[in-house]
Amino acid sequence: MSAWIVGNDSINKIVNSFYWLRENEHLRYKLKDKFKISFEGLNNEDLNEELKKFGQLLVDLNQNSVNQRYNTEDKPFKFVFSDVKSLSIFQFLKSVECLAYQSCEGNSEETEIYKFLIELEEYLRHRIIRNIEEYKNAKWE
Numbered sequence: 001m002s003a004w005i006v007g008n009d010s011i012n013k014i015v016n017s018f019y020w021l022r023e024n025e026h027l028r029y030k031l032k033d034k035f036k037i038s039f040e041g042l043n044n045e046d047l048n049e050e051l052k053k054f055g056q057l058l059v060d061l062n063q064n065s066v067n068q069r070y071n072t073e074d075k076p077f078k079f080v081f082s083d084v085k086s087l088s089i090f091q092f093l094k095s096v097e098c099l100a101y102q103s104c105e106g107n108s109e110e111t112e113i114y115k116f117l118i119e120l121e122e123y124l125r126h127r128i129i130r131n132i133e134e135y136k137n138a139k140w141e
Contacts, residue, residue, distance in 0.1 A: 002069075003065060003066045003069040003070075003102050003103075003105050004066065004102055005062055005063060005066055005077070005102070006058075006059075006062050006098060006099050006102050006103075008059075008077070008079060008080055008082075010095050010098060010099065011055045011058050011059055011079060011099070012055065012081065012082050012084050013084055013087055013091060013092065013095040014055075014058060014092070014095050014096055014099060015051050015054050015055045015058070015081065016051075016083065016084040016085065016087065017084075017087050017089075017091075017092035017095070018031075018054070018092075018120070019039055019051060020085070020087075021092075024123060027116070027119065027120060027123065030116060030119070031054065031116065034112050034113075034116065035053075035054070035057060035112070035113070035116075037050050037053050037054050037057075038050060039051070048081055051081050052079060052081045055079035055081055056076075056078070056079040057113050058079075058099060058113070058117070059076045059077060059078075059079045060076045060113075061099075061103045061108060061111060061113045061114055061117070062076070062099060062102055062103045063075070063076035063077075064076075064103075064106075064108055064111075065102065065103040065104060065105040065106060065108040066102070066105065068105045068106025068107070068108065069105035069106065089124060089127065089128060090128070092124060093121065093124040093125065093128065096117060096120055096121045096124060097121060099117060100114070100117050100118060100121055103117070
């Protein structure tokens with residue numbers, strides 16, 4: 001398997017989508033508890049700083065994984081936050097899946113941010129499936 005550095009655009013898709021995903025308080029609390037990142041009650045400047053911190057955590061995870069895969073010590077790029085709106089839940093999931101796949105080398109899977117990413121991925125899949133009409137109409141026995 002090869003691994004590569006996921007681009008700033010993909011990280012922005014995840015960061016922005018997570019911010020706009022309002023209904024999962026469990027994941028928001030976990031982000032606050034584990035990583036001291038919260039989006040509540042902030043002005044725009046402070047909110048952008050919190051979103052940058054979240055994005056940088058994801059970039060660092062990815063770089064750490066790639067470094068372990070190729071036995072390198074490259075420094076992570078500096079995440080640049082940009083406001084991305086109106087992403088579908090499908091794009092959100094695909095971006096999370098891509099980052100998780102590119103960030104699972106060495107001990108990266110043992111980190112709290114990787115575990116958070118996988119929990120987010122599972123939540124998104126569950127949410128998508130529960131909204132599919134065929135699933136809704138399937139029998140529960």
